[in-house]
Amino acid sequence: xxxxxxxxxxxxxxxxxxxxxxxxxxxxxxxxxxxxxxxxxxxxxxxxxxxxxxxxxxxxxxxxxxxxxxxxxxxxxxxxxxxxxxxxxxxxxxxxxxxxxxxxxxxxxxxxxxxxxxxxxxxxxxxxxxxxxxxxxxxxxxxxxxxxxxxxxxxxxxxxxxxxxxxxxxxxxxxxxxxxxxxxxxxxxxxxxxxxxxxxxxxxxxxxxxxxxxxxxxxxxxxxxxxxxxxxxxxxxxxxxxxxxxxxxxxxxxxxxxxxxxxxxxxxxxxxxxxxxxxxxxxxxxxxxxxxxxxxxxx
Numbered sequence: 001x002x003x004x005x006x007x008x009x010x011x012x013x014x015x016x017x018x019x020x021x022x023x024x025x026x027x028x029x030x031x032x033x034x035x036x037x038x039x040x041x042x043x044x045x046x047x048x049x050x051x052x053x054x055x056x057x058x059x060x061x062x063x064x065x066x067x068x069x070x071x072x073x074x075x076x077x078x079x080x081x082x083x084x085x086x087x088x089x090x091x092x093x094x095x096x097x098x099x100x101x102x103x104x105x106x107x108x109x110x111x112x113x114x115x116x117x118x119x120x121x122x123x124x125x126x127x128x129x130x131x132x133x134x135x136x137x138x139x140x141x142x143x144x145x146x147x148x149x150x151x152x153x154x155x156x157x158x159x160x161x162x163x164x165x166x167x168x169x170x171x172x173x174x175x176x177x178x179x180x181x182x183x184x185x186x187x188x189x190x191x192x193x194x195x196x197x198x199x200x201x202x203x204x205x206x207x208x209x210x211x212x213x214x215x216x217x218x219x220x221x222x223x224x225x226x227x228x229x230x231x232x233x234x235x236x237x238x239x240x241x242x243x244x245x246x247x248x249x250x251x252x253x254x255x256x257x258x259x260x261x262x263x264x265x266x267x268x269x270x271x272x273x274x275x276x277x278x279x280x281x282x283x284x285x286x287x288x289x290x291x292x293x294x295x296x297x298x299x
Contacts, residue, residue, distance in 0.1 A: 002092040004293065009096040012293045015142040018107040019114075023261065025057060025288040026111065026233070030258030033058050036283050038237070041212075046072050051101075051212070053283035060085055063290035064283065065094075067101040070189060076102070076131055082290050094293055102132055104285040106139035108233060108257075109207045112277040113183055114143050115260055116231060116268050117205035121182035122147040127174060127194055127218070128187035128210065129153035129162035136185050136209075137166050144183075152177035153188075175199055186210050186218035193220035197227075202272045209279040214241045219276070224250035228273035229266075231257050233282050243278045254278070 028034050036055040043049050048071035054064025062085050067078035078098035082091045094100065113121070124146045126133050133151070140146050149168035153159040156172075163170040171177035178184050178199045186194060186208040195206065195218060206227070208218050224230060224247050232238035232254050239251035257277065259265035268275055 001090040004092055004094050006096050006099060009094050009293055010099060012296060013100070013103060013289065015103070015107070015110075015139055017292060018103050018289065019110045019139065019143055021288040021292045022104055022107040022285050023111045025055075025282075025284040026108075026258040027261050028057055029234070029282070029284050030256060030262045030264060034284055034287075035062075039283060044071075048072070051281070053281065053286050055283040055287040056085060057284065057287050057291060059291050061091060061287075061291055061294050063287045065101060065286040065290075067098050069098070080286060080290050082294055092294065094290060100286065100289040100293075101281075102135045103139075104289045105132060105209060105279075105281055106135035108279055108281070108285060109136055109185060109209060109277075110139040110143035111261070112207055112231070112257060112279070113140060113205060115257070116229070116275045116277060117144070117183050118203050118268070118271050121205065123150070123180065123182045124148070125150045125152070125171075125177045125181035125184045126168070126187060127152050127177065127185065129155070129158040130187070133162065133185075133187045134166060136187055137168070140183065140185070146183075150177050150181065183207070188218060189216060190218050191215055192217070193223075194218045195223055196220040197222040197225075200274055202274065204274050205268075206274070206276045207279060208243045208276065209281070211242050211245075211278070212280045214245060217243060217246055219243050221247050223276060226274065227276040229268065229275045230254040230278070231260060231267075231275065232278040233257050233280060237280050237282070238278045242280045243276075
């Protein structure tokens with residue numbers, strides 16, 4: 001069994017390649033061509049979280065990843081275990097320290113934005129100034145040519161640091177940050193709504209990816225009720241632990257991102273529509289990253 005270190009893993013995965021692999025994984029899920037069990041998740045009293053997710057996308061490997069984060073005395077960490085799909089034998093450990101989780105999470109946002117944001121979108125607001133927020137900004141810049149980024153975080157120090165490090169503008173309030181944005185990405189561990197419908201401008205695309213455990217939420221009910229189109233990476237999962245879990249009637253009208261990508265469901269139909277994409281993170285994304293690494297990465 002091989003052990004691939006973080007440098008090797010990173011050398012095989014670019015932002016564009018990650019986006020393409022995740023896009024294809026969502027399409028495969030919609031086509032019914034994957035084996036994707038529910039995740040195992042643990043939330044400790046000290047705030048630490050453990051997520052174990054995996055899938056088989058039909059290729060030579062199946063994979064599962066263990067990702068830890070939000071621990072008070074440590075940052076994000078993790079690894080991916082890869083098995084031979086024909087024999088079940090261990091093929092590799094991807095000792096990436098959680099980097100693959102970060103890039104595949106951001107890749108899903110890029111896929112969502114390319115499918116659902118207005119084609120002329122150039123302004124991005126990111127709520128949250130942590131490690132994942134940096135990946136989100138990089139992924140959206142690569143995917144859409146974003147020209148202007150605004151950041152808000154609860155901590156003034158965090159938002160100023162993030163703005164300086166990522167060529168962004170720091171906003172003092174959520175209202176100020178969201179105003180006029182083409183795309184809004186919610187990337188926080190909030191347990192209270194941050195964004196209300198009245199904050200959003202016509203044509204905005206909202207991606208909520210911080211709500212990946214029951215109890216977390218970033219969007220007020222009126223955002224889910226007022227949006228012209230609700231999409232989730234997986235409606236059945238988001239309806240249990242995502243933003244959709246807080247409002248049953250919203251979950252009932254939501255559609256899967258893979259169905260939009262494959263044309264089974266209608267996406268944005270006008271520049272004035274407000275669209276919302278609820279992301280909990282799926283094992284298919286982790287399997288897609290593992291497959292990308294194991295096959296040598298982008299050509």
